[in-house]
Amino acid sequence: MQGYEFRYGPHLISGPGAARRLAEVLPAGRSLFVTDANVRALGLADGVLAALPDPIVFDAVEEDPSRDTLMAAVAAGEGCTSVVGFGGGSPMDVAKLAAYLIATGEDLDTLWGVGKALGRKLPLALVPTTAGTGSEATAVTVITVGGSEKRGVNSPALYADWAVLDAELTLTLPRHVTAATGIDAMVHAIEAYTSARRKNPMSDMFARKALRLISDNLLIACDRPDDLEARGKMLTAAHLAGIAFDNAPVAGVHALAYPLGGHFHVPHGLSNALMLTHVLSHNMEAARPLYAELGAMLDPTSRDIGQQGQAQAFVQHLSRLSRAAGVPQRLSAVGIGPEHLDLLASEAMKQERLLVNNPCPITEADARRLYEAAL
Known part of the structure; x- marks a missing residue:
């Protein structure tokens, strides 16, 4: 150990x-x-x-x-x-x-x-x-x-x-804020769990608990905004995810999200949500065992479909959750078009402190491809 x-x-x-x-x-x-x-x-x-x-x-x-x-x-x-x-x-x-x-x-x-x-x-x-x-x-x-x-x-x-x-x-938060900030906390937990630097059993424990709480309570908080118990569990989850990524730092999703906020003033939680599944798909080869662990945790029925199936099911679960919460799914929905791809890719490369934590490298060409996929 x-x-x-x-x-x-x-x-x-x-x-x-x-x-x-x-x-x-x-x-x-x-x-x-x-x-x-x-x-x-x-x-x-x-x-x-x-x-x-x-x-x-x-x-x-x-x-x-x-x-x-x-x-x-x-x-x-x-x-x-x-x-x-x-x-x-x-x-x-x-x-x-x-x-x-x-x-x-x-x-x-x-x-x-x-x-x-x-x-x-x-x-x-x-x-x-x-x-x-x-x-x-x-x-x-x-x-x-x-x-x-x-x-x-x-x-x-x-x-x-x-x-x-x-x-x-948090009871008066609009649905779109509840949804985007909840996905933000989810990204913190996922990137802490798969961080290439300083990942450890303690950060893993906090990340897993945070992810389970968000998966179980995000849609309840969105659909029943006055549900104090669900709201409390979401606050706890965000806090636990914060502890996790404070120790095992975030990575590629955040690196590609930051230029969306810096140049186009897209709220941070929404920026992360827009790039989440695209970056996870890019990371699949390197992070498959870890994605599979998280997938099996969130959906015990996936334990019989093998590591590849579990990892893919995990990414699909996140996509369904984001859509059900009502989070926009495309960069075009926030005013970003093909003419912005080169700028975004170049700016993402400045986030070296985040990219170094990603399970696999993200080059400028990779970043451009991922932004293009998210249009």
């Missing part, structure tokens, strides 16, 4: 209404409350904000948050004693780095990459309002720089002190 390392950071608080407990755990003083305008408009943060003593609210976070947005949040939080990230992955990512930069005053450009942030951040609480990114569980944040390029900071210093899973906050 080979040795491995496994890490997990936050103190987890879970249950309906759990977000209202934030005021009990945060230190005295003013909090920087990082969110987005949509979350504010829906009133999801009202109860928490009312319980916090004089918070500073920064609600200008956009999808694929920019460096300028991050630095504006840092400026807004000067003098704060804690930071709360409340919303989807974008507000949580901004909150992580803001908590670090406010406390340390370090130059952001010295932090890109793995293990560069070595200082001590402000106390940080992360509260997801979607069941998808798992950002509340991870020590990585992704920021858009230069207009379209995504860069990451990955360091244990970014772990939240508290991760709060409150299913009540």
Whole structure:
């Protein structure tokens, strides 16, 4: 048995209404409350904000948050004693780095990459309002720089002190958001389970549990949006998938998804969903045994059809689930055409930190072919 390392950071608080407990755990003083305008408009943060003593609210976070947005949040939080990230992955990512930069005053450009942030951040609480990114569980944040390029900071210093899973906050999510973010979490689990780097028995355990929970509950959450139990299980699944990919990093699906967000502003979960089955088919030769394991787990009746059949059944199961949830299936549905293929393929090659984790190589020609298949 080979040795491995496994890490997990936050103190987890879970249950309906759990977000209202934030005021009990945060230190005295003013909090920087990082969110987005949509979350504010829906009133999801009202109860928490009312319980916090004089918070500073920064609600200008956009999808694929920019460096300028991050630095504006840092400026807004000067003098704060804690930071709360409340919303989807974008507000949580901004909150992580803001908590670090406010406390340390370090130059952001010295932090890109793995293990560069070595200082001590402000106390940080992360509260997801979607069941998808798992950002509340991870020590990585992704920021858009230069207009379209995504860069990451990955360091244990970014772990939240508290991760709060409150299913009540997800009850009003529209179906298309529930579907896309659920598929996003599914991609995290699958890519962690098949990652070429740092895959280990612990990450496998979290990935398998996450995948089973999503497979069993995604359509229930889509079809019965007020089902608190299904919503809670989806939040748990996204969190478990976050733990998994924080330790066994994601790969080709994410590498090809990022240019869709950076250049065409396709939401991250939908970007992953659009590329999922195409990349998995490309990986089939290298990852067949692992896909077969996951296929047999989700459908025990497939255990008698052999490894190839199990692996193919797994990919087909994911495709059916995505379609049933109502997720768009073609790049053309989000305004991407043949004229964009060269740009996308070239941009995907910049995601070296992700491509190195894929079970098999993805060349620029491969990327172009996969985008073409997804049109």
